Amino acid sequence: MIRHTVAFSLRHEAGSPAETAFLEDGRQALTSIPGVRDFAVARQVSPKSSFRFQFAMSFADASAYEAYNAHPAHVAFVEQRWVPEVSEFEELDFEAY
Secondary structure (H helix, E strand, O other): EEEEEEEEEEEOOOOOOHHHHHHHHHHHHHHOOOOOEEEEEEEEOOOOOOEEEEEEEEOOHHHHHHHHHHHHHHHHHHHHHHHHEEEEEEEEEEEOO
8 A cells, every 4th residue: 555645835915815725626526536545635733844745646556656656647736737736846755554
């Protein structure tokens, strides 16, 4: 299993309709992709990080994760929403040790 996480901040004002739309549209687009499991959107509560949000999801194996990355819905979300609306991010992908 692979746990894919991305912590990020948006260019939108906190609490704005644009912020809410991005988070909801991301949930809808990414959970529509076959192989995505346990999708979660989280809000940062620690002052130790500048990232405001996190998307996290699991994949059964590397092939499911690769299929997700290449899926047209993922590519479109990244090109049309992520690139113009995200100001900073860090991606982390883990397998059980």
